[in-house]
Amino acid sequence: MKILVQKFGGTSVANLECMQRVREKVTDxxxxxxxxxxxxxxxxxxxxxxxxxxxxxxxNPDAAECDALVSTGEQVSVSLFTTxxxxxxxxxxxxxxxxxxxxxxxxxxxxxxxxxxxxxxxxFFEQYDVLVVAGFQGCTEDKRITTLGRGGSDxxxxxxxxxxxxxxxEIYTDVTGxxxxxxxxxxxxRKMDRIAxxxxxxxxxxxxxxLHIRSVEFAQKYKxxxxxxxxxxxxxxxxxxxxxxxxxxxxxxxxxxxxxQARVTLHAVPDVPGVAAAVFGPLSEKDVLVDMIVQNTSLxxxxxxxxxxxxxxxxxxxxxxxxxxxxxxxxxxxHDVNVAKVSAIGVGMRNHSxxxxxxxxxxxxxxxxxxxxSTSEIKxxxxxxxxxxxxxxRILHDTFGLDWDID
Amino acid sequence: MKILVQKFGGTSVANLECMQRVREKVTDxxxxxxxxxxxxxxxxxxxxxxxxxxxxxxxNPDAAECDALVSTGEQVSVSLFTTxxxxxxxxxxxxxxxxxxxxxxxxxxxxxxxxxxxxxxxxFFEQYDVLVVAGFQGCTEDKRITTLGRGGSDxxxxxxxxxxxxxxxEIYTDVTGxxxxxxxxxxxxRKMDRIAxxxxxxxxxxxxxxLHIRSVEFAQKYKxxxxxxxxxxxxxxxxxxxxxxxxxxxxxxxxxxxxxQARVTLHAVPDVPGVAAAVFGPLSEKDVLVDMIVQNTSLxxxxxxxxxxxxxxxxxxxxxxxxxxxxxxxxxxxHDVNVAKVSAIGVGMRNHSxxxxxxxxxxxxxxxxxxxxSTSEIKxxxxxxxxxxxxxxRILHDTFGLDWDID
Numbered sequence: 098m099k100i101l102v103q104k105f106g107g108t109s110v111a112n113l114e115c116m117q118r119v120r121e122k123v124t125d126x127x128x129x130x131x132x133x134x135x136x137x138x139x140x141x142x143x144x145x146x147x148x149x150x151x152x153x154x155x156x157n158p159d160a161a162e163c164d165a166l167v168s169t170g171e172q173v174s175v176s177l178f179t180t181x182x183x184x185x186x187x188x189x190x191x192x193x194x195x196x197x198x199x200x201x202x203x204x205x206x207x208x209x210x211x212x213x214x215x216x217x218x219x220x221f222f223e224q225y226d227v228l229v230v231a232g233f234q235g236c237t238e239d240k241r242i243t244t245l246g247r248g249g250s251d252x253x254x255x256x257x258x259x260x261x262x263x264x265x266x267e268i269y270t271d272v273t274g275x276x277x278x279x280x281x282x283x284x285x286x287r288k289m290d291r292i293a294x295x296x297x298x299x300x301x302x303x304x305x306x307x308l309h310i311r312s313v314e315f316a317q318k319y320k321x322x323x324x325x326x327x328x329x330x331x332x333x334x335x336x337x338x339x340x341x342x343x344x345x346x347x348x349x350x351x352x353x354x355x356x357x358q359a360r361v362t363l364h365a366v367p368d369v370p371g372v373a374a375a376v377f378g379p380l381s382e383k384d385v386l387v388d389m390i391v392q393n394t395s396l397x398x399x400x401x402x403x404x405x406x407x408x409x410x411x412x413x414x415x416x417x418x419x420x421x422x423x424x425x426x427x428x429x430x431x432h433d434v435n436v437a438k439v440s441a442i443g444v445g446m447r448n449h450s451x452x453x454x455x456x457x458x459x460x461x462x463x464x465x466x467x468x469x470x471s472t473s474e475i476k477x478x479x480x481x482x483x484x485x486x487x488x489x490x491r492i493l494h495d496t497f498g499l500d501w502d503i504d
Numbered sequence: 505m506k507i508l509v510q511k512f513g514g515t516s517v518a519n520l521e522c523m524q525r526v527r528e529k530v531t532d533x534x535x536x537x538x539x540x541x542x543x544x545x546x547x548x549x550x551x552x553x554x555x556x557x558x559x560x561x562x563x564n565p566d567a568a569e570c571d572a573l574v575s576t577g578e579q580v581s582v583s584l585f586t587t588x589x590x591x592x593x594x595x596x597x598x599x600x601x602x603x604x605x606x607x608x609x610x611x612x613x614x615x616x617x618x619x620x621x622x623x624x625x626x627x628f629f630e631q632y633d634v635l636v637v638a639g640f641q642g643c644t645e646d647k648r649i650t651t652l653g654r655g656g657s658d659x660x661x662x663x664x665x666x667x668x669x670x671x672x673x674e675i676y677t678d679v680t681g682x683x684x685x686x687x688x689x690x691x692x693x694r695k696m697d698r699i700a701x702x703x704x705x706x707x708x709x710x711x712x713x714x715l716h717i718r719s720v721e722f723a724q725k726y727k728x729x730x731x732x733x734x735x736x737x738x739x740x741x742x743x744x745x746x747x748x749x750x751x752x753x754x755x756x757x758x759x760x761x762x763x764x765q766a767r768v769t770l771h772a773v774p775d776v777p778g779v780a781a782a783v784f785g786p787l788s789e790k791d792v793l794v795d796m797i798v799q800n801t802s803l804x805x806x807x808x809x810x811x812x813x814x815x816x817x818x819x820x821x822x823x824x825x826x827x828x829x830x831x832x833x834x835x836x837x838x839h840d841v842n843v844a845k846v847s848a849i850g851v852g853m854r855n856h857s858x859x860x861x862x863x864x865x866x867x868x869x870x871x872x873x874x875x876x877x878s879t880s881e882i883k884x885x886x887x888x889x890x891x892x893x894x895x896x897x898r899i900l901h902d903t904f905g906l907d908w909d910i911d
Contacts, residue, residue: 154520162598173573
């Protein structure tokens with residue numbers, strides 16, 4: 098029995114017309130699979146409207162009640178969509194998390210899936226051809242509703258595919274797949290036929306928001322092949338899967354960028370133990386996410402600490418720095434919002450030296466000054482002036498030959 | 505441990521301000537009860553909006569999916585309201601039907617409650633002082649969501665009170681209680697302190713829509729004392745309970761009326777077996793609810809059959825009569841929409857003759873012509889010209905001494 102898991106996001110089920118298109122997709126798919134699990138998000142806007150209600154009702158709404166509230170968004174989607182399927186004579190039913198059940202821990206608002214009753218799912222298939230499952234939601238052992246956090250429907254889909262084993266998981270979205278970089282700023286950007294989990298993780302965290310990062314981690318852990326494809330065409334999309342040899346032939350798989358960066362520098366900080374903790378501890382306590390961090394080698398026992406944060410967090414960050422700069426003895430605090438970061442990602446660079454050097458040389462040659470650098474095993478990230486972003490993306494895309502397909 | 509069940513309808517929870525008023529009511533009630541079960545309806549308008557969605561999606565929406573859809577209305581109410589309670593430090597949680605569970609049959613859209621796990625409810629009280637239960641919904645043995653039909657939240661409240669035993673059930677609404685007749689047309693109308701279940705049933709079916717009729721049947725069956733009272737004042741309202749001696753002292757307890765009547769007469773129908781079935785069978789098949797029926801004594805083997813239907817059903821009814829009148833040999837079909845019915849209700853009339861005669865005499869004396877009469881054990885219903893409705897209500901109210909309180 099061939100089972101397929103297909104997930105459709107909020108814009109794909111936004112209204113009747115959209116849902117009718119999804120019905121066509123699912124009906125067609127019954128020609129290539131025996132049974133289908135359809136995972137749906139809430140209709141576009143519904144989740145935000147429900148969260149706005151909660152915030153109107155309380156400054157600090159109870160997390161468990163909030164989950165019971167927002168989970169109604171997916172409940173509406175699955176019941177409406179199943180109605181459409183049944184109208185066309187398809188044997189279908191909706192399933193809420195507790196009806197399967199999809200058991201999670203009790204971290205309301207950001208619950209983690211613990212188990213899915215795959216026997217129950219298979220039993221439902223004796224009676225139905227399509228199971229329409231509410232994404233984003235789970236339930237605790239004692240039957241309370243939980244939600245998996247933003248983008249959780251992707252995770253629901255991958256987890257269901259994992260539970261059903263050797264099943265392909267299709268994530269339908271409004272783009273054709275994963276691109277080597279943003280086609281809007283680089284005309285030679287190319288859709289990738291496949292990409293490794295690890296590369297996808299680095300891309301996703303950079304803002305190439307095709308797949309939610311937790312779903313990719315889940316897919317990697319349970320070896321679920323995930324295909325990202327479009328609701329609006331028949332392109333096979335991009336397969337997110339394990340690394341293989343052909344992938345390693347490619348040094349760099351994709352170029353990502355992120356404009357939402359603000360740089361903060363603490364000048365001439367005495368280089369004593371505990372300084373980093375004194376700087377980043379208070380930021381972490383206030384939920385400010387620090388992205389890149391660079392600390393220069395100490396000179397005369399004084400050091401510069403530079404880091405980047407999201408622009409919306411800058412004001413808050415500077416307030417915190419103003420409070421602590423005196424106590425840690427920093428000479429001054431400066432900041433710059435006209436910065437952006439560009440990354441080159443690829444599992445291939447793991448086995449090859451010189452990738453970073455090639456990237457730096459290419460940018461420098463075009464007169465782009467590099468403000469900060471950070472590297473990981475499969476990623477090089479470079480902070481530059483924001484005005485150079487498009488140029489830098491095109492240079493790197495070209496430098497690593499991403500405009501020609503070697504698959 | 506004194507437990508109270510309190511039900512608030514859609515207008516009582518329509519928005520934040522309304523819910524804050526309900527929170528005050530519930531908080532105050534914790535002074536006179538140890539634990540409270542709050543049963544909520546969907547916010548005013550929500551259920552209708554959800555049903556409209558279902559009808560937009562399908563001409564004949566699947567009943568089970570429709571229940572999963574509309575039940576989200578109550579889910580939103582209970583989670584928002586619980587948020588408010590918790591904000592004030594009250595130990596509270598929301599409960600959906602499957603979390604208790606409230607088990608029903610699988611008649612989706614009009615399910616009947618089979619059982620409520622009262623042990624589970626009592627166990628929740630070890631941790632919480634207020635349980636906020638979603639009204640209107642239940643779940644089947646295999647965990648599918650059902651709804652109890654229009655006005656089902658009243659039934660939910662009474663059923664929960666029955667399950668918890670010797671508990672009073674308060675139904676909060678926008679009127680102070682049950683009146684002897686409509687105060688808008690009879691200035692001497694008086695709020696009743698108590699009323700028998702049977703009287704309430706006759707009043708409710710006549711359009712005195714304070715309590716949903718099924719909830720009264722439920723209350724009668726399980727001997728639950730129901731108090732109808734206002735969200736907007738502190739009046740003790742009206743207690744709906746079993747008959748007692750003081751009630752029987754009163755011949756008539758209330759006067760009801762209904763303008764939504766249209767009269768249809770089939771003239772000179774041959775009086776042969778099967779004629780009534782030929783007339784009312786097709787109406788029943790098309791879900792036309794026939795209210796009063798009178799068939800005159802046969803004269804020359806010809807009879808007149810007169811009945812009333814709701815005005816919205818008149819056109820449909822006349823179409824059906826046009827089809828069958830020839831085959832049953834009726835001379836003609838006439839109708840009249842300028843009619844209304846007035847009823848006198850009271851358990852007291854069961855033991856006393858002459859109530860009907862007194863009613864007829866009083867109306868005739870004021871020149872009101874009686875078009876049709878039907879009587880039951882505790883009710884007399886009279887059809888009159890619509891223009892006399894207010895006058896007839898006041899005459900009967902006065903005739904049976906309802907303007908003075910004998911309790």
